Amino acid sequence: SDLGRVGAQAVKAGDADGSQILLSPASILTIYPHVYRKLGYDTLADFTPVSSIATVPFAFSVSPAVPAKVKTPADYIGWAKANPKEANYGSPAAGATPHFVGVMLGRAGGVELSHIPFKGGAPLVSDLLGGQIQSGVNVLSEVLPHANSGKLRIIAISGSRRSRFLPNVPTFAESGFKDVAAEEYFAVFAPAKTPAPVVARLNAAIRQALQAKPLIEGLEKLSFEVAGESQPEFAQLVRSELGRWSSVVKASGFSSDD
Numbered sequence: 001s002d003l004g005r006v007g008a009q010a011v012k013a014g015d016a017d018g019s020q021i022l023l024s025p026a027s028i029l030t031i032y033p034h035v036y037r038k039l040g041y042d043t044l045a046d047f048t049p050v051s052s053i054a055t056v057p058f059a060f061s062v063s064p065a066v067p068a069k070v071k072t073p074a075d076y077i078g079w080a081k082a083n084p085k086e087a088n089y090g091s092p093a094a095g096a097t098p099h100f101v102g103v104m105l106g107r108a109g110g111v112e113l114s115h116i117p118f119k120g121g122a123p124l125v126s127d128l129l130g131g132q133i134q135s136g137v138n139v140l141s142e143v144l145p146h147a148n149s150g151k152l153r154i155i156a157i158s159g160s161r162r163s164r165f166l167p168n169v170p171t172f173a174e175s176g177f178k179d180v181a182a183e184e185y186f187a188v189f190a191p192a193k194t195p196a197p198v199v200a201r202l203n204a205a206i207r208q209a210l211q212a213k214p215l216i217e218g219l220e221k222l223s224f225e226v227a228g229e230s231q232p233e234f235a236q237l238v239r240s241e242l243g244r245w246s247s248v249v250k251a252s253g254f255s256s257d258d
Helices: 001-011 073-081 097-109 119-130 142-146 196-209 211-220 230-251
Strands: 022-025 047-062 088-090 114-117 135-139 153-159 183-189
Touching: 001 022, 001 047, 001 183, 047 073, 047 097, 047 142, 047 196, 047 230, 073 097, 073 153, 073 211, 088 097, 088 119, 097 114, 097 230, 114 211, 119 135, 119 142, 135 142, 142 153, 183 196, 196 230
Parallel strands: 088 114, 088 135
Antiparallel strands: 022 183, 047 135, 047 153, 047 183
């Protein structure tokens, strides 16, 4: 998260001629403004959204510490209410999207889920496999191999539709939790004053590159879906995501002075 913020600050101050762009998870521009009090950049004032590149949903996994009869998000909420001391979920970092997926699930289910932040996805997966933590929210690619081998149970994913990499697992929305929705967008941004024709050229070049088979195959290995909207569509998406996360972060009570 620190690197993302440093990168954003560097591009904000960079030359607005198309020579300097930011390739980053979009959450550093849509969620971090609500999390960090001293961010050093303003999404709408300092950047022009250029294009998304790929999206990936988050997976909600339960570990062997949770009884096998817990198979759906509704089952999990019922179990969490009956076992409040064990109603813990981990995420790869405090203040990032997976943290707030858990916040949304707790709110939607009317139960207090205790968040345990880890230093990255790998240690969280390790504790999930060992049953040291009850549940976790990870980028799908981090837990997919363990779901396929039967070591972890992914009971829902946070995307707007099922992942073709895990077609048997429903979305939260399909499971009756329509407000639990989040995807990470990897995307390109330019400094705010980059001329519109330059931004349009960058968008066209990115969308063309996203049709290249080796790039598509590389993204699919990470269980990413190839994206690439038009520039106006992507700019609208960034604005709506920025607005949507405000209430979720506020409801969590989480903020950081770092």
